[in-house]
Amino acid sequence: MTTTLLTLLANDELVPKWANWNMFPESNSTFGPAVDGAFNFIMWVCIFFFVLVCGLMVYFMVVYRRRTPNDKMMSSPTHNTPLEIFWTVVPSFLLVIMFARGFAGFVDMRTPPADCYDIKVIAKKWSWTFQYPDGTSTNELHVPVDTNVRLTMRSDDVLHSLYIPTMRVKMDVVPGRYTYLWFKALKPGQQHLFCTEYCGREHSMMITKCVVHPTQPDPNGNEDALLNMDFPQWLVYASDITRNKNFMTDGKFDPVKAGAELYKTKGCSACHSLTDQRIANGGPPWLPLSHALKTGEEIQLQDGSVKADDNYVRESILAPNAKRRTGYGNMPSYQGQMKDPEIDAIIAFIKSLDK
Amino acid sequence: MATDISTTPGSHTQPVPPQTEPDYLHVSSGFSSWAFTLDHKRIGIMYLIGVMAAFALGGVFALILRTELLTPGPTIISADWYNQMFTLHGAVMVFLFIIPSIPGALGNFVVPIMLGTKDVAFPQMNLASFYLWVGGAIFFVAALLTGGLDTGWTFYTPYSTTTSTSVIAATFGAFILGFSSIFTGLNFIVTVHTMRAPGMSWFRIPLFVWAIYATAIIQVLATPVLGITLLMLIAERALGLGIFDPKMGGDPVLFQHFFWFYSHPAVYIMILPAMGIISELISTYSRRHIFGYRFIAFSSVGLALLGFLVWGHHMFTSGQSPAMSVIFSALTFSVAIPSAVKVFNWLATMYRGSISLATPMCYALAFLFLFTIGGLTGLFLGTLVVDVPLHDTYFVVAHFHYVMMGGTLIAFLGGIFHWWPKMTGKMYNEFWGQVSSVIVFLGFNLTFFPQFILGTRGMPRRYYNYVPEFQSLHVMSTVGAYVLGLGLTIALAVLIHSLMRGKKAPNNPWGAATLEWQTTSPPPLYNFNYEPVGRDPYALHEMEYDASIDGYKHNPELAKLAPAH
Amino acid sequence: MTTVTDHSHHGDAGKPSVGHEHDAHGGHGHGDHPDFVAHHFDTPEQQFDAGKLGIWLFLVTEILFFSGLFVAYTIYRTVHPEIFEYAHQFLNKYLGAINTGVLLFSSLTMAWGVRCAQLGKRWGLVNCLGLTLFCAAVFLGVKTFEYAEKYEKRLLWSGSFVSAPDLGKEAWGGKPAAHVLHVNMESDHATLNKRVEDDLGYIMKLWFWVLMLPLAMMLVGHWMNYRSLRSTGIGGLIAIIGIMAGIQTGLIIHHQLEPHGSEHGEVAHVEGDAHADPAKSGESDSELATDKADHEPKDAKTVEKELVAGNATETEIHQFDRAEQIPRNWSVFFSIYYFMTGLHAFHIIGGMIAITWLLVRAVNNEFHSLYFGPVDYVGLYWHLVDLIWIYLFPLLYLIH
Known part of the structure; x- marks a missing residue:
């Protein structure tokens, strides 16, 4: 019963x-x-x-309004256990x-299923960065419909909180640790994504979109062509950094800007400093390299030397251990992880360092 | 005044000689007679003026905020200013107004008289508590003038350790205010334990005193933790302590645990005294013995203790472990029961009463309405899965304003109108008092009810800018805020008018049975000119209206005609 | 004015009853309301009970105040035990143990003082309070030495901690960070001690000047036959002499102990050579990994550890550096150490002020068997401060 x-x-x-x-x-x-x-x-x-x-x-x-100041008191209990x-x-x-x-x-x-599509979220004052498994990163969250999506979130500075009202999910983004969130979208379309943990001046500007892409491209679905792409299609589109709004200066693609961002997101910053100081046990600092690229001087290798130029940098990214500099250790290869426009952007960024 | 007292309940046999001594307001005069006074009544009055000034300041901030939110994007101030405004609105209202308001102002004035004693146990400490409040207020103002404060009143790390505003001044101010609060609480606990009049057994203590007592327990047990937390925050900023700093291996979420370990119980510091006032008001203006005295008394203490176990419900989405969230959610629901018990008991008190709609009762009824909404909406937030989308949205803002403002502030106003004749010896204009309560009630609902809808639709709190679809509800809320402001201004005008033009108050204009209504209005320096004796504080049927003094008198004959229990 | 005499709800009909005058707060001394009972109390018992409950509640707030810190300590230590295991070795557990003993003894003298007050033994009380002050000063003297020594070594809280990469950058008034430099070098050691003693000597000089105040009060009081001024002076004099003797004793303790007790030498085996020339340290890092590694493996490794430890805030979070021993963020231990012991020392100072106040009143013969509440209350407070140290000592000094 x-x-x-x-x-x-x-x-x-x-x-x-x-x-x-x-x-x-x-x-x-x-x-x-x-x-x-x-x-x-x-x-x-x-x-x-x-x-x-x-x-x-x-x-x-x-019913019991007072009629006279000395109303006769009605009997009633003072307690009733x-x-x-x-x-x-x-x-x-x-x-x-x-x-x-x-x-x-x-x-x-709080229990993400095993088969999740993983997206990394980096929150900082005052923007969101969403990184997809193929290395693409955007400021709006794009997810495939009918798919379990897990967000692994971290903060670069203070507390933030990711909130998508239509998905009914919210989780704080805490510096110094990862927090997780998962959901499965039911319908294609776009919805609001808010920051709900106060984070300073532009806290209320950390509003962005969560776009759910259909399983099939749907040319007639929506005015916004982007929304009609299916997720893989969109990913190809978005991975082209030259179309990334963040890397635009006056409406045009700015490779230096892109390179500066890639320097951080691709992990270059862990080993390469932008000054002439070497990071302990790290790789060559980039300021001298920038200078070398400008002047075209020779770089000392463990066996011989090489002229500093774009090709040398490109090779160092894709096959770093082919030409190893004196006094430095190994670096992992970025073959397959960086596309040509990205390598171009990195080179442009390095060149921009020596002013 | 000499004719006011013919019989007093304390001395059933011997009439008290006509009073010739001056009341506490006239016993001495001059600045230093107030500045260095040890009289709990004068300290209460000073607190009252102080907290009302703080409330006015916080209220102006609130109106600025609401005006800014009329439109999405900039309306009248910049985002930086907006952040400072909501921070200071919160900090001033919480630390300078709500926490000290009822205990500091009304509690100080009323509690010793209700207990039938001459003063609180430690009068010097009582005065120190007031000056610490002043000191804390000075630090807040200093913070405001030297770079402001933009952390939110919660001071969450690491934002508070990295922002460029005057966090140290403000947190030190809050630290000092913490000691003010501890001193007040400590004083009340000792007073209740050791200073009761003869015959004032534990279950003859008025429920307001029970509520203040329960509050004092929290003040003494919780506030030190806030103190050390704020000290750690100051050290984190000034010295780089490292405990809350993720870069030093510390944990910013730990700060939240510390903060809410105090600040959740602090919610009960804010609401329990209000509940105490309501118990007095409902019973007095219904002319009925309070229903379920012991249940109400124990529910106050129960709330005080349970309040310590639920802080984690502020952190369901903070990254604390899900297991902890589940435990805290379960404990949170346990807090709902004592609150509900009180509401049912108040209703039962009204049953078959003789309900007067005097101004204090209007506020008390408004409290009942608003607190019910505030309390019930807490259920949404305590339920884990529903809290996830609602956390940190306007739903939470509306919820705590319904409890803190619709609850505490409304009860505080009711209490002021109730005890005003006792404090000042003057009556106020009843009609305009009632008008103020109606306007406040309407304005309040217009301000905050739309915020429940806003929050559920997804509007995050602390937003300077918002998506346009929320605008119509924001406009309603802003209009409501102005109506509310108008209502509060009328209430203030009524009180000020009574000071200047009010007619002389009788000793017991409401027919209340607690001891403070048996002494003169205003009371003498040592509160009574007879030896008070504790008796049932809710024997309202023994009070008899006497048209010649436009007030009530104790008629021992009526005691024999007690309504059936 | 109304006077009500039949008033004995505290059950003792023979006790003084109410008889207040309405002249503000000074209405004592009327009839059978004794001087030592404040106007708003009815009986001495009521006053004592109120005070006793009040001080116990105050102690509860103190315990909760410190418990916040203990919780922070526990959590940080649970997450980073290695920091505590490593860094605690820089604390001198012998000095800590001596301080523990000193505080325990002061609790005894305090309790004895309460007994004297209850029995109305005026000079017994004065002696006990003086001894308690003396012990408190020994404690603070030793503490000052510990602080000063760490200050000289730049073992400070995280914000001012001098990490190894900053060595030689002269960030600290041109003095190199001694905790990496000094070890096993006798000459450095001597300089260090000298500096610390200079610091303490300066404090002693200050106290000497403070001494003039009660001396003057006593003389003026004696000369003008003004009793309370004179006893205030005597009380203050006893207090300050006790304190100065305490600090001196603290110094002597340090002298006796320091050459044998210090453990620092065994901890950070960093020879001077890597740092002998501070200007070189900036470039030494790049060479160390490759060149020196073969010749002086141990030293180079250690130095490297230091370097990484100081630099590591920007890289990913993990417990140890690649090089094993020196944990990241070990400065947080000192943050916690200063915060906890500093707050405790602050409470000691507060207690000393209260005891001095009691001492003056005791000389003035204000306490007797019916009125000894303040001594009792301060005594309870003192025991609590003692108790907190009993926890601090093992938690900070004796970690294994």
């Missing part, structure tokens, strides 16, 4: 349409039913108690249901 009652209370299928009072924007993720159902359930509990309390309050105000125990215990059952529903959905939210 209790079980039946609980099922009824917890089964949102049985809730008629008129009784759906959830105020969230329309859900677009698999979490929708759990969140909205719990919300609606609590809403009705609240409406019940609100009407009860305020209804009685107004009723008493009217069974009644008080009743209204202490009975609402507790409702609270247990609320907790249970919240708990069940929450565990689901």
